[in-house]
Amino acid sequence: MTALSAPPAPAGQAPSAATESATKRRRPVSRLGLIGYAIVVIEIVVFAVASPGFLDPANLATILTQSAVYAIAAFGLSIVVVAGGEDVVRGGIDLSIGAVLGFSGALVAVLLQSELGLPLALLIGLGATALIGLVNGLVVVAGIRPLLVTLAMMSIVTSLTIVITNNVKVPVSDGGLVWLRSGDVAGIPAAVVVLLLVFAVVAFATGRTSWGVKNAAVGQNPTAARVAGVNVNRHIIGSYVLAAVLAGIAGVLMTSRLSAALPGIGDESLIDILLATFLSIAFSRRLVVTITGTLFSAVFVAILTSGFSQLGVPSQWIGITKGVLILLVLAVAAIRERSVRR
């Protein structure tokens, strides 16, 4: 538009006019990355003003502990979304992630009850989730839509969880899990330490290694990645396995936080994981899913949940708010994407 309305320029100056309009168009993009952070700050200020106990260190520690579960699982979903790309049919999504979270928490709890040591229980639990992820990945690579595969897997894993727990709450009292719940390292709650460790590893792997670059390449353009010599299928399968294992770790954290495994917890957590993953779009300049953004959005969701309940908002309204929030972010991203394409 700018180029057209400008007075007719000599042929030699046309490129500079074009670049000028391009920089003009790009300028708002750089500010876009700040939207998410601004919203978090506003959110904290609002809740701090509205509810006096909100800025209490103990409350903040609780919020971070709560966000750990969803953040770790959402890291996995982010990897799947990045490696799967934006394609409508093939696009990466893992709806079984909530169910896997519940399953691993339940499996570890059941194994602990049968007098197995914590290390062995963790090994079996996470190994089982890796297997689930492997099946997801293999079937997706065979050519079935990720949405269908993981929806079916959600049904399977939910069913398995009911079978192993007999549909009742499984309490745990293992020392290691108790430490995860109430212990700390240099004043930082143990769950937050786990979160930071996992975040460091995942952020390093996706941002600083060739595996991470290839993963993003596979999502952006699988054909080009294949031509460039990347094993596309291996990366896609790997993304589902990683997602399942991370969900498994999150499930163990969840079990330790509640001191028990609840059979229905997986389905409930799906919305928070999805929200944390897709809200991360608001923390990125290019409006894509990122790991750092996922961490911040998980904290955002935890603040929202805890702030609302401190204000006495009924829990059903929190669910509606979360759904509307996902839609808002997706709508902004979709509109933005359209204007870029033009």
Next chain:
Amino acid sequence: MSLDTTAGAKPASSPAAGASGARSGGTGTGGGRGQGTGPGGPLSTLTVRGLGAAVPQALAPAVLAVLLIVFAVLSPSFLTAGNLLGVLNQNALLLLAAVAMTVVVRAGGIDLSIGVAIDLAALTASALLADDYVAWVAIVGALLVGLLVGAVNAFLIVVLRIRPFLATLSVWFIGGGVQQVATDGGSPIYLSRGSVPDEFAWLGAGSVLGVATPIVIAVLVLLIVWAALERSRWGRVLTAAGEQPTATRIAGRMAGTSMATAFVFAAGIAAIAGIILAARSNGFVANSGQLYVLDSIGAVFIGTTLSRTGRPNLFGTLVGVLIFALLTNGMNLVGLSFYWQGLARGVVLILILLLGVLLARDRSRKPLT
């Protein structure tokens, strides 16, 4: 659609993978459900493999036949007219949901919020009847609420251009919250027998010429939708827009509009299911429509394996619904705990889809080599 993208993905190893997949899948369908007892096991495995290798389109009907045979052997009361009619009656709602899903998938979308349309329609009908409105007001109100859900979906997907599954997933979450708010935290609405008008109760429990009303309604809707999809201009544009959106737009057809109408139409059908649900259960229980989401999506995509081009079609959807229906009923008759039923449904869905893809890939490869 998805076949093309992955057929080229691993050119070297796929025939081997296809063969091994078909083998393990074949034994899985026979052994998993037959438990290897009696002559049903090996015989059914042969049927699946023989027919399936010949034509991938025969896969789903073959599975249906296998289910009929296996459960007929395992449970003597399975193959009785009473039981089979009962199965149809129980699954009339699933059929309606799956027909709605077929329309959406045909248009190139997916609707995870189908359960919300069912639930909110059932909620509206129950709430209106509980307030002593007459039957037709409740029915019209429920239909309008259902259509509203579809309109919200259409707005999100066509106007805001959010990807269908993300948009409808959000609507699913929001719809769950709305139900909780409307029922004060999920407390069910019960209608006492006296307060339900006879004509409304007839929708759930009555019969036409000896056939239960839900079956009659579901079959009528199926026929109407079939005519709309296969014999009308709307259906042709919708199908074209679903398979080739860009080409359809260039050809001057309104791809966006047909997508929007598909979502509204589907939500309307789901609302009919919701009304029958309310009539049958004499009230409303929160989130009872969610049960139909996975099964209806599964039925539609099982149905696509019946089409040579992978197009969602109503006959295939019917076969898919019958597979899920017989599976559930058979498992109940055999005495399998509901704990295992989600597992069995998910496994059967994945296996059928996987076999369909692998068989189709082997076939499409043969002329080339």
